[in-house]
Amino acid sequence: MKSSAKILFIAVAALIPSVAATAQTQINPKVGVNFSGVEAKLQDITAETRVGWNAGVDLRMGDKALYLQPGLHYYNFTARLVEGVEHPDDIAFSDETTIQALKAPLNIGLRLTGDNGLIGIQARGGVTPTYILGVDEKNGIDFNKEDLNSFTWGANVGVGVNFLFLTADLNYEIGLDDFFANAEGGNNVLSLSVGIKF
Secondary structure, eight states: OOHHHHHHHHHHHHHHHHHTTSTTEEEEEEEEEEEEEOEEEETTEEEEEEEEEEEEEEEEEOSSSEEEEEEEEEEEEEEEEEESOSSTTSOSEEEEEEEEEEEOOEEEEEESSOSSSSEEEEEEEEEEEEEEEEEOOOTTOOOOGGGBOSEEEEEEEEEEEEETTEEEEEEEEEEOSOSBTTSOOOOEEEEEEEEEOO
């Protein structure tokens, strides 16, 4: 990881607990599912990321129409590994593994309907640095953390709905860097999360 990118990642992660106690900050823990869209040919293995789960927390900083929303989230991607075939549909041998990542999105949000009524709607957009934590390695398949770029950037947009203290968020992240170390293609991720705010 480049040192400047690492410093920024740590700064965003450190921002969350340091501002959580401020009077104009809402805390929004959430859990959800994600769907990834990247495929790569790595020597004689085809790797495809698929469905996963995620958990984390966002902060809504500010009580105006525009607000700052940093967050910190753990993502677990499922990756399908197909070995020894030209086309993944002609399966000779396949297995699944998991990829663990830490995301620290930094978004600007817009309250479209206010935030203190029965229902609130928000839109947001920003950037998402992602750090790969690890890969669940499988016996007999040469695929590990070294096959992935450890640090990548994404651009994301999303919409959220509040019902009283409950929240639901739909987010789409476009990978700006190659997800795999030796293959082209960013990891585009659609995620749906539910949580509470207080």
